[in-house]
Amino acid sequence: LLGGLIKIRGDRCWRDLTCMDFHYEVSAPCRVRAEHPASRSLTHFIELLVSYSVSPPSPQAILIVSGNLSFLNWLTMVPSLACFDDATLGFLFPSGPGSLKDRVLQMQREIRGARPKPRFGSVVRRAANVSLGILLAWLSVPVVLNLLSSRQVMNTHFNSLHIVNTYGAFGSITKERTEVILQGTASPNASAPDAVWEDYEFKCKPGDPSRRPCLISPYHYRLDWLMWFAAFQTYEHNDWILHLAGKLLASDAEALSLLAHNPFASRPPPRWVRGEHYRYKFSRPGGRHAAEGKWWVRKRIGAYFPPVSLEELRPYFRDRGWPLPQAL
Structure with missing residues (x-):
């Protein structure tokens, strides 16, 4: 419900049903390619109407396939399992004499036929549950008033x-x-016209335009996620990205394990690493780029951070108290 309310009271494109024209392409570090007109209104239907009931797994399954938001939707599905009784979930357990399912059914039959006197522990638990419910209801008053307000926060x-x-x-x-693409070169002169810059590839975030968008759910590639946010800002707001550059210059094994492709895997570490800023768009089905096997069309915006060497980064690391990476 809250996800639906923030949309209809937020960006105008949610109200005129055009946000989904961009959403799959720009949101999350690695979004699956899915563009369908029905998803424009289906989003509001699920979040504003279906959410009034205890959400069944099916809408979350749709979000898992189309949203690619790692473990978030899986966690949302867990509470809905309480909506199914034992008879519905019984097929998950083996049946037969002496089985777990058989013993549970026997216990249920015995409980139905008897009305035992409530024990002290059950009375305390029931009182605690009621007290917690009253507390949550009281704390929910300002939240509900906020949701009904035209100046919703x-x-x-x-x-x-x-x-x-x-x-x-x-x-x-x-x-x-937009995406930040990290590149390295073995050239002694980073400004030389003949310097060959090679791309590092991440586990899932867009890089090589020919690589198909991947489905990460329920896993979460945190570095890919941070790189997505870094592209919205400058490297001055994300000094950790220069820390990563230093690790790449030293061919740090732990840092490289977070990447999908190291262009210097069988060679000495790069002498320089830089960050390039690109704009990405889905290739058009049936278009020239799609015919070439490209899922993305990218265009260079400019430099994200200039070429840096390990020697140049030493004072930067020292000022921040970071351990100096040791080149192999």
Whole structure:
């Protein structure tokens, strides 16, 4: 529900049903390619109407396939399992005399035929449950009033316990996708016209235009995710990316294990590493780029950070108290 409210009260494109024209292409570090007009209104239907009931797994399954948001939707599905009774889930367990399923059914038959006197522990637990329900209802009052307000505030908390909060994702979306591409060269002169720059490839985020978008769910590639956010800002706001560059210059094994392809795997480490800023768009089905086997069309925007060497980064590392990477 909150995800739906933040959309209809956020970016105008959600109200005129055009956000989904961009959403699959620009959101998340590695979005599957899926563009269908029905998804424009289906998003509002699921989040604003279906959410009033305990959400069944099927809408979440749609989001898992199309949203590619790692483990988030899987976690949302877990509470819905409580909506299914034992008879519905019984097929998951072996049947037969003496089996777990048989013993559970026997216990249920015995409980139905008897009305045991409530024990002290069950009374305490019931009192605790009722008290917790009353507390949550009381704490929910300002949250509900906020949701009904025309000046709704999202992604905030209303009490010191930080429970019963308002949260909604993708209230506004960007209309274009940019990516930071890390490159290395073995050339002694980074400014030389004949310097050959080679791309590092990440596990899942867009890089090589010919690589098919991958499905990460339920896994979460945190470095890919951070690189996606870094592309919205400058490297001055993300000094960790220069820390990563230093690791690549030293061919650090742990850092390289987070990548899919190291162009210097069987060679000495690069002498220089730089970050390039690109704009990415899906190739058009049936178009020239798609015919060439390219899923993406990319265009260089400019430099994200200039070429740096390991020697140049030493003072940068020292000022921040980072351990100096040791070149192999």
